[in-house]
Amino acid sequence: MKKRVRAGIVLFISMLMVISLAACGKDQIQKVRIAEVTRSIFYAPQYVAIEKGFFKEEGLDVSLKTTPGGDKTMTALISNGADIALVGSETSIYVAAQGSKDPVINFAQLTQTDGTFLVSRKKIEKFDWNMLKGSTFLGQRKGGMPQMVGEFVLKKHGIDPHKDLKLIQNVDYANIATAFASGTGDYVQLFEPTASVFEKEGKGHIVASFGTESGHVPYTSFMAKQSYMKKNKETIEKFTRALKKAQDWVQKQSAEETAKVIQPFFEDSDLETIETVVERYKSQGSIATDPILEEEEWNNLQDIMDEAGELPKRTDYKKLVNTEFAKKVSK
Known part of the structure; x- marks a missing residue:
């Protein structure tokens, strides 16, 4: 009888320890x-x-x-x-x-x-940033990092984004790729994987990286x-x-x-x-x-x-x- 009681107590204590350890693990x-x-x-x-x-x-x-x-x-x-x-x-x-x-x-x-790329509607063998002058550029949302980096890079190459090209900034972020695919703009600033998908489908061609141009x-x-x-x-x-x-x-x-x-x-x-x-x-x-x-x-x-x-x-x-x-x- 005593052995059974002891065994029961041991089992009870073991169960308490398991529950306690589980609770501690949960708390962690x-x-x-x-x-x-x-x-x-x-x-x-x-x-x-x-x-x-x-x-x-x-x-x-x-x-x-x-x-x-x-x-x-x-x-x-x-x-x-x-x-x-x-x-x-x-x-x-x-x-x-x-x-x-x-x-x-x-x-x-x-x-x-920066994680965006410059995508051209036409395939360009030897791209030069001056090609953007006089073009229609479909950019990103005003005040966001993509657009600010975009303008920074354009100015770095002697291009005034508000005078040397037609800058479009009123398209919602989610619709920029669709707008370009529908015929808006000569160039567009796109994130991946959209840029690569467009290139694969022949809808556009990656000609430059804003990330390599802007620095860290x-x-x-x-x-x-x-x-x-x-x-x-x-x-x-x-x-x-x-x-x-x-x-x-x-x-x-x-x-x-x-x-x-x-x-x-x-x-x-x-x-x-x-x-x-x-x-x-x-x-x-x-x-x-x-x-x-x-x-x-x-x-x-x-x-x-x-x-x-x-x-x-x-x-x-x-x-x-x-x-x-x-x-x-x-x-």
Whole structure:
């Protein structure tokens, strides 16, 4: 009888330990909501981190939603609809200029050049930027990084975007490709994979890269509200570490392997196109190799914004950029 009682007690204690350990494990899982400004192959390391389980390895349960447009993405972050936003760093400057008491802080960089390409309606054997003079150029949304970089590059080549060509900026981002395919414009500024798809289908021809022309800028970064970062330092560090693992993986693996991993996020694109785009972005150094946002890049960003007349005021690097976690995980 005593043996049975002892056995029962042992079993009961064992069950309590299992339940306790399960509860502890559950507590260690941290939910993180990401709002991305668009779904893009440009963001390959983010999808790799999800698919390869790098976030899970850090104890993070990540959910991802696409909120098209920088304004919508930032609204989601500020209104607590998301914990972390993946969006252009210029948006944090716009928020700071409005006098926010809880500024949005850039803590991990994902892309380090512009991700758009100049696509011509006609095939051009030897392209020269002066060919744009007198043409109709279908650009991006006014005030957004693609358009600001576009104008910066045109001016770099001695072209006044408001005098030397007909600049169209009133087409919604989602309809730019459709407008060009329907016959609007001689040239268009497009992201991938649309640019490659157009080239494949004979609707346009890639003649130049705005990314290689503009130099390094913190084009897309992960950011969070200052209050969230103070309360969740461990979560931010784990998130950044998982991202670094993914960045390292993408750099080491072939474009084909990366394409296979991220294909579930791009069901409308064939594997060959995804591979082509990954290789193009890697070869021109658009995908950041580490999450550290350098001060020189930050200043270049503000120079581009200033040139476009969209910079509210210059903002100190240390005010809106925190490299503590990026540097720690990159050692």
